[in-house]
Amino acid sequence: MKKIVLILMGLAMCFQLIQCSSTKSAPAKQTTDPAVEACNTNCKTIYAKCMQAAGKNESKKKACTDNIVKCSVKCPEKAKDYKKPAPEKKSTYSEI
Secondary structure, X not given: OHHHHHHHHHHXXXXXXXXXXXXXXXXXXXXXXXHHHHHXXXXXXXXXXXXXXXXXXXXXXXXXXXXXXXXXHHXXXXXXXXXXXXXXXXXXXXXX
């Protein structure tokens, strides 16, 4: 009987170790700036329209590809310049 209890306790401890090690090894989620995401989405929309307008012309398609690369590179810089609107100040005085 003691052997069975010891085996069960050992298995429970092993299971707990495996469970703890798997939760610690999960990578942390990276948060991205919403302004950068919006800029990248805008770049992709412009690229799609450009490619549609280019049709079968390879030089125009290459120009579209170059433009999306330039646009995407500028997004983090644009996000730094983006300023969130200041919250509206509430008056501490009540209106009569």
